[in-house]
Amino acid sequence: MDHDSRRRQIARAVFDLISERGMEGATLRDTAARAGVSMGAVQRCFSTKEQMVAFVMEYMNQRITDRVQAEIPDTANPATAMTTLEHTLAATLALDQPSRAETRVWLAFTAQAAIDPALAAVQSEEYAGLAKLIALLISAAQTHGHAHPDLDPDQEAEALITLTDGLNIQLLLGRHTPGSARTALHHRLNGLRIN
Amino acid sequence: MDHDSRRRQIARAVFDLISERGMEGATLRDTAARAGVSMGAVQRCFSTKEQMVAFVMEYMNQRITDRVQAEIPDTANPATAMTTLEHTLAATLALDQPSRAETRVWLAFTAQAAIDPALAAVQSEEYAGLAKLIALLISAAQTHGHAHPDLDPDQEAEALITLTDGLNIQLLLGRHTPGSARTALHHRLNGLRIN
DNA sequence: GCCGTTCCGATGCGCTTGCATCGGAACCTA
DNA sequence: TAGGTTCCGATGCAAGCGCATCGGAACGGC
Numbered sequence: 001m002d003h004d005s006r007r008r009q010i011a012r013a014v015f016d017l018i019s020e021r022g023m024e025g026a027t028l029r030d031t032a033a034r035a036g037v038s039m040g041a042v043q044r045c046f047s048t049k050e051q052m053v054a055f056v057m058e059y060m061n062q063r064i065t066d067r068v069q070a071e072i073p074d075t076a077n078p079a080t081a082m083t084t085l086e087h088t089l090a091a092t093l094a095l096d097q098p099s100r101a102e103t104r105v106w107l108a109f110t111a112q113a114a115i116d117p118a119l120a121a122v123q124s125e126e127y128a129g130l131a132k133l134i135a136l137l138i139s140a141a142q143t144h145g146h147a148h149p150d151l152d153p154d155q156e157a158e159a160l161i162t163l164t165d166g167l168n169i170q171l172l173l174g175r176h177t178p179g180s181a182r183t184a185l186h187h188r189l190n191g192l193r194i195n
Numbered sequence: 196m197d198h199d200s201r202r203r204q205i206a207r208a209v210f211d212l213i214s215e216r217g218m219e220g221a222t223l224r225d226t227a228a229r230a231g232v233s234m235g236a237v238q239r240c241f242s243t244k245e246q247m248v249a250f251v252m253e254y255m256n257q258r259i260t261d262r263v264q265a266e267i268p269d270t271a272n273p274a275t276a277m278t279t280l281e282h283t284l285a286a287t288l289a290l291d292q293p294s295r296a297e298t299r300v301w302l303a304f305t306a307q308a309a310i311d312p313a314l315a316a317v318q319s320e321e322y323a324g325l326a327k328l329i330a331l332l333i334s335a336a337q338t339h340g341h342a343h344p345d346l347d348p349d350q351e352a353e354a355l356i357t358l359t360d361g362l363n364i365q366l367l368l369g370r371h372t373p374g375s376a377r378t379a380l381h382h383r384l385n386g387l388r389i390n
Numbered sequence: 391g392c393c394g395t396t397c398c399g400a401t402g403c404g405c406t407t408g409c410a411t412c413g414g415a416a417c418c419t420a
Numbered sequence: 421t422a423g424g425t426t427c428c429g430a431t432g433c434a435a436g437c438g439c440a441t442c443g444g445a446a447c448g449g450c
Contacts, residue, residue: 022310024219028438038399039439049438104309111306114299114367115217124368158370159379166361172309173319175353184354191386223408233429234409244408 007045010035011059014052019101023108026053057119060105061126067091067099068130081141086189088137092130092164093185094171095178103168131157138192147192156192163188202240205230206254209247214296218303221248252314255300256321262286262294263325276336281384283332287325287359288380289366290373298363326352333387342387351387358383 013035017025028049032039046052071087073080094103113119134157141147167184170176176184208230212220223244227234241247266282268275289298308314329352336342362379365371371379 020310022218022307027436029436040398040400043439044398107306107309110364110368111299111302112217114302115215120368124370127365127368127370158365159383162358162361162365162371162379164361165364166357166359169305169360169364170322170353170357173305173315173322175319175322176357184357188354222406224406235428235430238409239428 003045006037006041007055008059010037010042010045010052011056014056015059015063015105016101018056018108019104023112026056057109057122060102060109061123063102064092064106065126065129067102068133072133078140078144079146081137081144082146082189082193085134085137085141086186088134089160089164089185089189090182092161092168093178093181094168095181100172103172107169107172127161131161134160141192146194148194151192160188198240201232201236202250203254205232205237205240205247206251209251210254210258210300211296213251213303214299218307221251252304252317255297255304256318258297259287259301260321260324262297263328267328273335273339274341276332276339277341277384277388280329280332280336281381283329284355284359284380284384285377287356287363288373288376289363290376295367298367302364302367322356326356329355336387341389343389346387355383 010031013031014026017030017034028039028042031052032042035042042052046055068088068091071091072084077084091099094100109119110123113123131154135153138147138151138153138156142149142151142153163185167176167181171178171181205226208226209221212225212229223234223237226247227237230237237247241250263283263286266286267279272279286294289295304314305318308318326349330348333342333346333348333351337344337346337348358380362371362376366373366376
């Protein structure tokens, strides 16, 4: 088997373990067992557990990014910027089972980042990229008269990301249903819309 | 020393350890050392580590509740309900060093609650209590013409709590400063205000 | 076809963990 | 003050951890 694909295979196993049992559930032995390989294989792919965890964080970020990008149409259509914006933000929410798993992992890494500045820096970069994308969609909506023109796209993007973070926590705790979260997001976006 | 006060003393030690090193930093040995007692004392106060952690969660919730309650004036003054509302919500934010520590612990427990329904149920109750208080303040503001009358206090309370959760994450990751978080909260509350 | 290199599964090691055990100090009751 | 109970500090123990080690399998160049 290819080296990189094995790394991804192992990362997937770690991802599942963290999603089910939290950060402490990601031991080398359980990871190897879940991935269907031996411990030696894991140690060959990642020289240390810390490196493995760091790789899994990138893997998680990639999965989230992929899910978000899937909502962006190939041909940029400014006429539907607001709809694209809503779908993009919804893509970051824990609305179904796979995204719930991702969000649990995200929360575990976020808690880790809160006590590890190195992880915080990485996640901050990730947020910055998402914020840039959201701000771009807001700008597009503004130039076509679908969003209030006197809003700062960057500031509004930050606010929307803050909203989705809060919604995700409430979703994981069961205080929001997928439906109510969607409604809350839609209601919040009404504050941007013109018509 | 009194039994209950020793439990609180130990809980405080666990609290600090979790705040600094996360959930995994709360070992029995380190807890005992930090609290200045022996391991035997810890084991006498809490028959198992799981019970100890559960007690620490209550301890954390109590600290947050205390901080919030301190913002509620003794004599309910409906004329300043909106101000009280803003101060109350600000009390849940990680704006200074002590509240940052509390919020790190809160995030650690929230991540745990995401994979443990029992913890999620407890935290859900805690949220419900806070939401009730927020909704009450909104209602008071409405009856005195300081808040838009056609808003659902309960729904708005949920939205505000969701906002503070998101702000806290951004604060811990360093993507919000205390000042920008205060501004974001104030700006959000402008949506409720009448004058 | 043989050897050198690369890879990997298995095992061992040192360490830490939560928990059980036990001897003695401290304190209350009579 | 003697005896009994309560408490606690120290130590032991089994399990699990990350990591190092090593023998053998698989593969490629000459």
